[in-house]
Amino acid sequence: MSWMDSWSRPNKSSATPPPLYLTKGDAKYCSTCGRVIGDRRTHQKNKIVKYCSDGCREHRPGPMDKKIDRTILALLLGQEDSGLERTDAKTKYRKGDHRNVITCDEIERIAFDRKTEATVAEQTDEGFGSENDDLIVGAEGDEKSADESSDARKADALEKQKAGNKRAKEREMVRRAARRAVVFGFPVDQAEAERPQSRGKNASKEEQEGPPEDIPRRKCEALMSGHVVEPSYAKGNWSIRWRE
Template structure:
């Protein structure tokens, strides 16, 4: 069974006959309490038991299907990085979380009056050569008060802006969701469009590694 490497050591290769968690896809550590159980251990913790992958339609299923689509038929032995799927699945949700700029259309009274005075307010010479003052002009038929209103787009119920801490926690959660799906694919395979399960392997720096201990950027490809 693979053991956890030291901090700076590269991830080890996969081992045969290894049990994996059904939720996070990590290697299960054997416990004395499980040696006498008739059924094999399925989850590494109570948290993983509570957060089991949901069936379709769900985000977990969308992530797995994104891996399948990006991997293609496997002829090119393409390696799909976890970051690719993370961008494909969560880019839209990160821009629609209430942090987008709210555009407000204003009817500016000053802009409406920038055309200058009207013809009736301009000074005009009469036949006698005098100057016609504004007070001598004919009053308007009815005095009206024009109010320039500030109009805004209808405000929908938007989620409040996230703090930097909340934003970081959300991004870390989404990042781990993608890596969980990748590790589950390594351990149990992905379901293809034909309804069959196909195995993948974790690749980092050009070598096949144990996905449970892979750190930094890594990806998966179809197993030969």
């Protein structure tokens, strides 16, 4: 069974449902990916369930995830040097509501210090052609050069595949962080966010994991096309902002 019971998971064509924390107040969320945990796991007796799968249990938030959390918090607060000027948050302000609305793609670009797609395309066009043309000219009539050219193309394809896999992983890390910001929020006191939390020496391993529940936290909400939705099912380049 996957992270969510199949009967309750919306398909691609169905509308994204409203937040479960409003329609189903006792919903349990995974401490790693921020998705809602299926009823089969939450109904296990005498067991504290904090993860939706063994994969999430083995890949708990690490230093990079915490960096993304800090990036999201700084953007939502509009802190200096947060990179807010690289987003379109100010263009989304409504009358009487100046909450910053940040998309997942904007968070990814700032957290990993990526350039815009237009800038990457311009740099690619500038350097395209010269090296490849020399390679083709030198390969004419030379079987050895043709083999070297083929190996170079294979190596280049492998590098592109690795870069694509890395970017896909980073993309999912950002969306996991955004979902956690929605369902768990951030500590109200920034000092509490930086200080390691302890549940006591006698606490079990499961009890020591996940966001502590005794600290006041400010939570976010997920947006798609201007509507507040359940983050577990949010699709595409969805956004987050503080809850009212």
